[in-house]
Amino acid sequence: MNDAFAYLVVGLTLLGAAFLLLGSWGLVRLPSTMERLHGPTMAATLGVGSLVLASMLRARLQTGTWSTHELLIVLFLFITAPVSANMIAKVHLHRQRMTDIIEPAGIAGEPPNPDDGDWATFEAPRPSIAASTADLKRLPDD
Amino acid sequence: MIDVALHIAALAIALALLCNGWRLFRGPALGDRILALDTMVINVIALVLLIGMIGGTSTYFEAALLLAMVGFVSTVAYCKFLLRGDIVE
Numbered sequence: 001m002n003d004a005f006a007y008l009v010v011g012l013t014l015l016g017a018a019f020l021l022l023g024s025w026g027l028v029r030l031p032s033t034m035e036r037l038h039g040p041t042m043a044a045t046l047g048v049g050s051l052v053l054a055s056m057l058r059a060r061l062q063t064g065t066w067s068t069h070e071l072l073i074v075l076f077l078f079i080t081a082p083v084s085a086n087m088i089a090k091v092h093l094h095r096q097r098m099t100d101i102i103e104p105a106g107i108a109g110e111p112p113n114p115d116d117g118d119w120a121t122f123e124a125p126r127p128s129i130a131a132s133t134a135d136l137k138r139l140p141d142d
Numbered sequence: 143m144i145d146v147a148l149h150i151a152a153l154a155i156a157l158a159l160l161c162n163g164w165r166l167f168r169g170p171a172l173g174d175r176i177l178a179l180d181t182m183v184i185n186v187i188a189l190v191l192l193i194g195m196i197g198g199t200s201t202y203f204e205a206a207l208l209l210a211m212v213g214f215v216s217t218v219a220y221c222k223f224l225l226r227g228d229i230v231e
Contacts, residue, residue, distance in 0.1 A: 010147040013195075017151035020188055024158035027165050027181055033173050036165075040181035051151070051188050058144065058195050067200065073187065073207050080214040084180055087221035092173035094225055 005061050012054035019047030033092050041085040049074045148196050155189050176220050183213030 026039025052074045059067040159182060166178035187206045194202035219229050 006144055009144055013144075013147045013151045013192075016188065017154035020185055021154045021158045021161075024161035024181060024185065027178060028161045033171050033177075036174060036177060040177060040184065044181055044184045048184060048188050048191075051191050055191050055195050059200065062198060069200075069203060070191075073191075073203075073210050076207070076210045076214075077184070077187075080210070081184075084214055084217040084221075087218055087225075088173050088177050088180070091176065091221045091224045092171060095172060 002061060005057050009054045009057045009061065012050045012057070016047045016050035016054060019043045019050065023047060034089065037085055037089060041081050045077055045081045048077055145196070148192055152189065152192050152196070155185055155192065158185050159189075172224060176217060176224075179220075180213065180217045183209060183216075187213075 020043070023039045023043030026043065027036050030036045030039060052070045055070050056067055059065075059070075162178045162182045162185060166175055166182070169175055187209050190202050190206045190209065194200060194206070222229050
């Protein structure tokens with residue numbers, strides 16, 4: 001039983017490290033920013049997941065009791081990784097339209113335009129509403 | 143056997159951090175740099191977990207959890223700043 005656990009710890013550790021390395025290598029190797037988003041968000045999250053599983057099994061081997069508090073880390077990462085990837089994609093789309101970023105043609109081609117109107121981040125600011133609090137010269141009286 | 147695997151994994155994560163650092167300095171878009179920093183945080187979480195496993199203690203768990211939280215918040219704050227020119231509107 002303990003031998004099986006030890007082999008499992010070794011396998012999961014090496015698998016997790018391989019996922020992390022592949023994700024970061026994708027960050028270096030892929031041609032455009034939108035494609036570079038894929039490597040870290042998926043592979044790196046999976047890598048941390050397997051490393052956390054290995055850590056739990058290792059604690060079981062050493063102390064003889066199960067420890068589950070490592071799952072908090074992986075739960076938090078699984079929740080937050082899509083959100084931060086979405087935010088980075090929004091920033092990239094925004095800056096691609098607003099500034100002159102020359103992107104190499106990726107495998108997927110240009111990001112599509114939505115059918116009606118534009119992405120929410122590109123809406124022209126309405127003159128009556130300040131775009132940010134930094135633009136507010138004074139508070140409105142009412 | 144486990145110790146050898148843990149040290150190989152630490153080496154792989156160090157290589158991954160080097161890749162992230164290269165992308166962080168190279169750019170070219172700002173999104174790339176934010177992404178590289180975000181990935182660096184994930185890799186450092188894994189490295190802290192590995193250090194805890196090598197040392198055989200669970201002291202490092204809180205550090206890894208805090209890094210997960212702070213890394214996410216910093217990524218979102220940077221993105222919000224670039225999108226809106228402000229973090230808390």
